[in-house]
Amino acid sequence: MDLSKILSIAGKPGLHKMISQSKSGLIVESLLDGRRIPAFSHERISSLEEISIFTELDDVPLKEVLKSIYKKEDGKKTISHKSSANELKALMLEILPDYDEERVYVSDIKKLISWYNLLVEKELIDLEENTNEEEKSTEEEEASTEQ
Numbered sequence: 001m002d003l004s005k006i007l008s009i010a011g012k013p014g015l016h017k018m019i020s021q022s023k024s025g026l027i028v029e030s031l032l033d034g035r036r037i038p039a040f041s042h043e044r045i046s047s048l049e050e051i052s053i054f055t056e057l058d059d060v061p062l063k064e065v066l067k068s069i070y071k072k073e074d075g076k077k078t079i080s081h082k083s084s085a086n087e088l089k090a091l092m093l094e095i096l097p098d099y100d101e102e103r104v105y106v107s108d109i110k111k112l113i114s115w116y117n118l119l120v121e122k123e124l125i126d127l128e129e130n131t132n133e134e135e136k137s138t139e140e141e142e143a144s145t146e147q
Contacts, residue, residue: 010044
């Protein structure tokens with residue numbers, strides 16, 4: 001699952017996929033409606049690869065949290081982001097029991113859930129790719145210890 005080209009742009013709903021670069025920014029395609037629009041360098045643009053969730057100990061990359069939801073839901077959509085605050089918090093406790101309840105707001109959980117459901121709908125979450133990456137890194141570690 002490569003989240004480096006999936007972007008969140010402040011002030012624009014949903015997620016966007018980076019298509020190409022231009023002189024003044026990026027050309028992105030909305031995952032909601034497929035429209036291509038420019039995203040300028042002065043806008044707050046975040047790659048999902050760079051985002052993490054606060055926990056009591058360390059920050060957990062968004063990729064790991066999405067994997068947890070994917071495994072819990074067997075690759076299907078989860079509850080709606082419009083569910084009650086209690087339901088959203090309960091889900092968050094299931095997938096990331098040590099998340100920092102003071103710094104992770106209900107609005108953050110809503111955004112996480114809506115992003116997850118959108119990524120599942122567009123079939124952009126793939127655990128097989130991660131398994132192959134883990135196998136390669138394990139093989140590389142074994143090869144380096146043998147030398």
